[in-house]
Structure formats: structure tokens, C-alpha cells
Amino acid sequence: MMIYSADGRLMNQFGEKKRLPLPLNEMPQQLIDAILATEDDRFYLHFGVDPIGMSRAVLGQIIGQNKGGASTITMQVARNFFLTREQTYIRKLREIFTAFHIEYLLTKDEILELYLNKIPLGHRSFGFGAAAQVYYNKDLKDLTLAQIAVLAGLPKAPSTLNPISNPERAKARRAVVLGRMLATGYITQEEYLTAKNAPITAQKHGAEIELDAPYAAEIAHQKLIEKYGSEEAYTGGYKVFTTVTSTLQNAAKAAVIDNLLAYDQRHGYRGPIQQLRKITEDESAEEVDPLTSEEISNTLKTVEHYDPLIPAVITKVDMQSAEVTFENLEKQTIDWTGMSWAREYFTDDKQGAAPETAADVVSYGDVVYVTLSGEGYRLAQLPSASSALVSLSPDDGAMLAVVGGFSYKQSQFNRVTQAKRQVGSNIKPFVYSAALENNFTLASLVNDVPINQWDRSTGVVWRPKNSPEEYSGEIRVKRALAQSKNVVAVRLLRSVGLDKVVNHLASFGFAPSDLPKDESLALGSASLTPLEVATGFAAFANGGFLVEPYIVERIEDSFGNIVYQANPKMACDPCNQFENDPTLTADTQPTNQLIKQSDFKEEIPRIKAERVISPQNAFLITQALNEAIWGADWSIKPGWQGTGFRGRVLERRDIAGKTGTTNEAKDAWFSGYSRRLVTTSWIGFDDPSRNLGKTAWNKNLGKDQVIGKEFGAKSAQPAWISFMDVALKQYPYEPFMQPEDVVSVRIDKATGKLTTRTDKSSTFEFFKLGTAPTEYVTKDNSHEIFDSKTSELSEIF
Structure with missing residues (x-):
């Protein structure tokens, strides 16, 4: 399940199996060649079962020598889709007859496409499109021959031959794949040598999150589970497009974080995360054992990271500045403007005296958090307070930005x-x-x-x-x-x-x-x-109007077909009021004012929200x-x-x-x-x-x-x-429109009655038709008739 913002930014990914299905014509030819050469070089010649390969495998079993497997690509499709991997003759017979049926129903290209998109390739990747992302963080079309050969070697044993768990075995298997490609004429000797000598470059890559909106993504995630159930939601390959926009979400996140840090810091500094050195009043930093690079790096690896907080160690304290060292051993300076806020925290209502030197705040060996802004590095701490911000479209309830706390890692x-x-x-x-x-x-x-x-x-x-x-x-x-x-x-x-x-x-x-x-x-x-x-x-x-908040705008299946389109209740009366409205731009149109014909065969009519006032x-x-x-x-x-x-x-x-x-x-x-x-x-x-x-x-x-x-x-x-x-x-400037049956009259500020005066004692006020005052003020209220003595009044009921 892939969850996206309204503008197509990936917000999160959920599921046990990662799939990125691709049509055969989008698969690199070198990958097809590598698979055919390695797994089934007579794929386009046999009828689902290869008699030559089968005979070779049976002979190997009789004489006690491994002569290669008997499974064709079609038989592997049969096993992956319909059967288990148990090693029995009954299962093998079922595999053979299922392969015959598959060959009867599908073309060779269709069978190969299924194979390339279904085969398990390790680290929860299924199919070569997903494997390219997991191992190389690339699209399949962007892989080198050496990388393609690594992936093509995985179907035999993805758990033990993958380049992350066992790079040496992956390299050996890659050589086998390249050798078969050379023997079958798919690559030249030069291509073979270049790819064979290339280093193993694979690393495990998760989904490349483009928009940090975990609280919003989790709301959408739960909506999908409610709609489809957990099994189908995780395995259906759905793409969920939300109403959240990246510009507003980023602004909301920054607003919440900056405000929490500001609140937390004005209430005082609670001290370091931990201290690697205890320095007594009689000692100086020079008299204690110096921190080693390994000690600093290893310590900071254990400290939790909460964006935008960066763990660091204080490695030098000057009069009104301090040096910090990061996990990568980079050194930076916090000047006085970045730490002068840090008076001691006593309680939520009480803080200590303002610090005068850096030594009043930090000590050598302190493990701390810092933040980086345009003004440089600043001492910080994980806020103890919490916060939230949500922004909606009042026209249809679309949730445009959702921040449910300082950090999703800290609290979900x-x-x-x-x-x-x-x-x-x-x-x-x-x-x-x-x-x-x-x-x-x-x-x-x-x-x-x-x-x-x-x-x-x-x-x-x-x-x-x-x-x-x-x-x-x-x-x-x-x-x-x-x-x-x-x-x-x-x-x-x-x-x-x-x-x-x-x-x-x-x-x-x-x-x-x-x-x-x-x-x-x-x-x-x-x-x-x-x-x-x-x-x-x-x-x-x-x-x-009472709108209903929603976050899932549409859902697409793994082939891009729209299987769900939101049709929220609209704040409109009549509900065609938004059409041809010159005050609205493409950016400010209500998120779902009309379902497009290109998405569905018929337009879905708007649903009017309930009027509550x-x-x-x-x-x-x-x-x-x-x-x-x-x-x-x-x-x-x-x-x-x-x-x-x-x-x-x-x-x-x-x-x-x-x-x-x-x-x-x-x-x-x-x-x-x-x-x-x-x-x-x-x-x-x-x-x-x-x-x-x-x-x-x-x-x-x-x-x-x-x-x-x-x-x-x-x-x-x-x-x-x-x-x-x-x-x-x-959003362009848009005043709140005065509705029908609302009138504006000049009233006296002190009494609320009508007045003919035009000085500061009067003001214009709005009234629902029939409720405006009818009596004119008879007393001169151009001066203020109230004073502070009214605060001493009391009334007993």
C-alpha cells in the first residue's frame, strides 16, 4: 500500500510484500535475456515442461549427481501462484499439469510477465521492479548489466544469494549468470568482463519518503484497513491519494516543531541526555580522560534521532561558546546566541537565573541535542509538551495538513x-x-x-x-x-x-x-x-454547513485503475455555485467539487452538506x-x-x-x-x-x-x-460575503442603539434583517462612560 499526497509525493508505504508490477515491454531486454539464459533457455520452444531439462534432472537423481533443476519458467509460475514449495512427487506432478494448463490459457509473453512480477527475490521484494528499488533504489530500466545479473541470480535462493545478506555468494552467482549470458550470445566478452569485475553495490533501501506526514498517512492507512480488511489492504497493491498537500503539510510540521521548541526553551534547560565525563568543581576538562573518536561515535549511535534534533557531544567549552562533535566526528560551534536561552529549569512555573557563560550551561562530555537553522547551530532538547495542528477545507472537509505531535518516532x-x-x-x-x-x-x-x-x-x-x-x-x-x-x-x-x-x-x-x-x-x-x-x-x-472531514481522495489498484473516488458532502447551496467562479484558481478549488468523466464513466453528483446554522x-x-x-x-x-x-x-x-x-x-x-x-x-x-x-x-x-x-x-x-x-x-484575498437579509447600520458603541454621530463614539454594525435597533441614543456618549471602577462591581444571584 503506497500513500501519496494530493500532489503525488510518497508519504508512506505499508505491507509485508513490496511489488512494483511492470508490463513486459518496460522490462530491460538484458534482464529478460539473463533470466532466459539462467532459468529456462528453451522457454519459447517447449510446451510448459522441458523434456530435455526433465530428463537431465531425472538422470542426475538416478546416478546421484546434480544435473540442474527440471522446473521451467512456466512451472515456477504454477508453483508461485497455486502451489507450495514442498519437495514431494505429488507436488511436482501438480506443478507439471498446472503448467500445461497455463500454457494453454496464456501466451509465452504473458507467462514471462507474470514470472518477472511474481517471483520472490528476498527482503520482502516480489518481482524485479520491486527488487531494483530494494537493492539499488533505482528503477529497473536504470540498472547496469552487473546489477541486473545480481538480480537474475536471485530466483534460485533469494534468502542466501542476495547481495545484502551474503555479497560473496551473490558475486559468485552473478558470475554464473553472466557466464550463461555469454555462452548463449546475449552479451559480448567485453561486457562479460566489465560486469564480472564490477563491485557489489547493493544496499537495502526502504521506500523513499518524499513528504514527512506520518500522522496523516496513518489516518489513511487505517481507512484502507477499515474498507478492505488488513490482508487485502496490504496485498492489493493499492495506491492511496490523500487530500494532504505538501506545501501546507510542510508548513504545519515546521509550525508545530518551532512553536514547541520555543515554548520548551523559554521554560528552561533540563540538562544533557547523558554525561560521558563527570567533572568535579576541582577539575577542568583537561584533567579528565579525553574522549576518543570511537567513544563519541558509538555513544551517538545509541541516541535516538528526532528530526530536527541532532545528537552531539560537547567536546570543548569556551567562555561563551561550545564545540560539539557529531556521530561522523564533524565538529561545529554553538555560539552564545544559540545557548544563552538555557537557564536552569526548576518547574513549569519557575526557571533559574540567566546564564552568563557557556560553563553555566554545558560541560565537557555532555551528550546533547542541537538544531541547525540559518543562524547556525543551537542547543536544544526534546520538548516535554505536546502539540497538534490540523487544517481543513471548509468547502468539503478535505484534510489539508495534519500534525499530531512533535515526532511520530517519539509518540504515535x-x-x-x-x-x-x-x-x-x-x-x-x-x-x-x-x-x-x-x-x-x-x-x-x-x-x-x-x-x-x-x-x-x-x-x-x-x-x-x-x-x-x-x-x-x-x-x-x-x-x-x-x-x-x-x-x-x-x-x-x-x-x-x-x-x-x-x-x-x-x-x-x-x-x-x-x-x-x-x-x-x-x-x-x-x-x-x-x-x-x-x-x-x-x-x-x-x-x-457541517462538512465531514476526510483524507482519502481516491484509491488506485496496482494497474492504475481508480477503484474508489471520494464524493464528500459539499458546503454549497445550490451545489453548482463553484462552477465558473472567477475567484477560485486551480490551487484553491475545493478538493472534490466534481468527479471527472475521465475517471469514471459518469459524473457523480455533488452531495450537499447539512446546514446547521x-x-x-x-x-x-x-x-x-x-x-x-x-x-x-x-x-x-x-x-x-x-x-x-x-x-x-x-x-x-x-x-x-x-x-x-x-x-x-x-x-x-x-x-x-x-x-x-x-x-x-x-x-x-x-x-x-x-x-x-x-x-x-x-x-x-x-x-x-x-x-x-x-x-x-x-x-x-x-x-x-x-x-x-x-x-x-x-489563497487569494477573499472577504466573507455579506448574505441576504443582513443589513449594516450605524450604532452608538456604548449603548448599541442607533446614532447619527459619525465620531469615535459610533461604529457600523451588522444585523439580521428585522433585528436592528429602532431606538436612537438620546445621551451624548462621545466620551467613555465606563471606567475602572466597574471592575469593583459584583452581583449576587
């Missing part, structure tokens, strides 16, 4: 699809969406003051708090979502009703069993996977989430800006998004989207008892460092920004 647990984590404020857009369906507008005022809820059954007061603990008094719904006001989300849930909110959230594809039946739901106590969260956000991006609701929530990035007002006191303001660096106004942080910052999220792309980023620890902590100022790192408590905007959004910076370049 796919956090995109398997990790149900509390979502924090990522849930709020869905709660606000429910509010808009129940008599609220973006301009509705909600009281942003603390809540104190007495629970008679437990005797405990529930006090949900904003983060940070700042309160604004009466605040418009749109601004409350942009600022992620916790108490406003709770008040909206109360006003709508818990049951209605749960039902509304379930319509976005969230399992009701994952939605707590209490008011903590408004603050994100629900546990969902990143894929589920991204799917929910896709409904806002596509105008209100109105286009007006989706548009209004998107406006609020655009405000979370672009919204700000410094003309009032205190000024404010949206929690996702860091996304402005993308310089795209056609984006929207939402931060998310759970209680004690055990999980941090950012989910955001453009019209054609929705992406969710998560970071946290696999150990649920750990939180993301906080960091203190490191005097070595300058003004751009991240300090303080970790939360969605600091911890998860950087990966989202890094990915979207690459991804959005693939």
Missing part, C-alpha cells in the same frame, strides 16, 4: 484525532451562535460584572472570572466575544438555556456526551479533539471573530483590543479566529479561518496533571521574548500564525 499517538482535551474559550463562538438564534444581536448589551453563584447542594459558591480579572460593565456582545469575556458567556448561556445551548452545539458535530450539562460549558469544560474543533469552526467559514448566523459570528483579531479601541478608557490581535502580522483582513485557554492553562488553543481554510492549533502536556506554567524575564533574550502566564494567544496562536503565513499565500 495522534493528538489531532485521538486527544480529547478541554477546549476553553474555543467553545465561546458556538455559545454566542446559540445566543444569536435566541433574540441576541452583536449590539445587545450584557452585564460584564462578576458572578457569585451559591450551590445549595454543595455549599460552595461558583465564581467564574474573566481572564484577566477585568470587567467592563455593560458591554456589546460582539466586543465581549472579541475580548473573550467569561462572565458574559455564562450570562448568555443562562439567557438561552442550557438545553438549547447543548442542542445547538451538538449540531456542529460535537457528541452530546462530550458536552457537560452545567454552566461550565460556557467556559470550555467540554473535551474535544482538534479535528472536532476545526470541523465546528468550518461551519462559520463556509456559511453554515443560517448564513446570517455564520456571517455575524465571523464578524465578531474578525474583531478578535482586528478589533481595538484606544479612544476609551481603558482601551481594548481582541485576544487574537497577534494575528495582525499576517496583514490579512479576511481572517477570523478565537483563542482558548483552560482552567490552570492545562490546554491552550487557537482556531481561525479564512473563507477557504480553517486551522486549529493546540498545545499542552499529555500528562493532564501538568499545566503550561509561566516564565520570567530572561535578560539574555531581548524585548521580543514571551513572559508571564501561558495562554492561547501566547502558546498556541504562534503555530497558527506561522502556518497561516505560508498557507494564506496559496
